[in-house]
Amino acid sequence: MPLSLAQLRRNYTLYGLRDDLAQDDPLVLFGQWLDQARKTEVPPVEANSMALATVDSQGHAHCRILLLKGFSAEGFFFFGHYQSAKGEELASNPHAAMTFFWPGLERQVRIEGPVVRADAQLSDDYFDARPAASQLGAWASPQSQPLSHRSELESRLRDVTERFAGQQPPRPEHWGGYRLQPQRIEFWQGRPDRLHDRLDYRLHAGTWQRTRLAP
Numbered sequence: 094m095p096l097s098l099a100q101l102r103r104n105y106t107l108y109g110l111r112d113d114l115a116q117d118d119p120l121v122l123f124g125q126w127l128d129q130a131r132k133t134e135v136p137p138v139e140a141n142s143m144a145l146a147t148v149d150s151q152g153h154a155h156c157r158i159l160l161l162k163g164f165s166a167e168g169f170f171f172f173g174h175y176q177s178a179k180g181e182e183l184a185s186n187p188h189a190a191m192t193f194f195w196p197g198l199e200r201q202v203r204i205e206g207p208v209v210r211a212d213a214q215l216s217d218d219y220f221d222a223r224p225a226a227s228q229l230g231a232w233a234s235p236q237s238q239p240l241s242h243r244s245e246l247e248s249r250l251r252d253v254t255e256r257f258a259g260q261q262p263p264r265p266e267h268w269g270g271y272r273l274q275p276q277r278i279e280f281w282q283g284r285p286d287r288l289h290d291r292l293d294y295r296l297h298a299g300t301w302q303r304t305r306l307a308p
């Protein structure tokens with residue numbers, strides 16, 4: 094008989110998340126967890142990958158994996174095509190949720206808040222730092238639009254490669270960064286027997302307030 098999914102069961106035993114050791118500032122704790130994930134996650138897991146959920150104008154949710162490219166007191170930064178599906182969803186409903194899963198650490202972090210476009214200068218700087226092939230890809234790919242065939246994409250890539258031959262492509266206007274301004278950050282640490290630790294930080298009038306939630 095094939096193994097049933099219902100029988101898959103792992104007991105989480107690696108770490109705990111104690112109230113007395115938790116940080117007052119969730120960004121400090123996030124930084125510690127991300128550093129640890131970068132050191133311990135085994136490739137091909139990318140420690141900065143996360144699921145980003147957005148909601149369209151009809152109230153339908155959409156979720157996809159993206160890479161976090163930075164975070165600070167200003168917010169959490171990611172990049173993509175402004176006219177992609179996610180770009181359209183964020184234009185009509187500028188709010189998102191991101192979820193990180195670090196299986197090697199038995200940890201999850203959920204971050205929610207309003208999203209704004211990153212400053213043009215920051216998007217320019219990040220675009221300029223990307224490998225040339227990725228820069229050309231941003232010009233060539235009308236992200237989330239239908240393609241008749243893969244050859245259409247390859248032909249578009251040939252066109253932009255010719256157009257920018259011998260020069261560094263500038264950032265296309267349709268491509269750039271977003272900044273999620275966190276209003277809520279929840280840390281989940283797997284514990285034995287499903288009695289997990291959950292610390293929920295919410296921003297109230299500029300101050301983070303922390304609550305322990307039942308698993």
Ligand SMILES: Cc1cc2nc3c(=O)[nH]c(=O)nc-3n(C[C@H](O)[C@H](O)[C@H](O)COP(=O)(O)O)c2cc1C
Pocket residue numbers: 139142155157158159160161171172173174177178179180236237
């Ligand atoms: C590991 C991984 C990393 C990705 N990183 C990004 C990213 O940083 N930016 C991006 O626009 N898409 C990224 N993608 C592709 C997205 O998942 C998605 O296909 C794309 O953004 C189009 O989504 P949309 O049609 O909902 O806009 C990544 C996919 C994977 C699997």
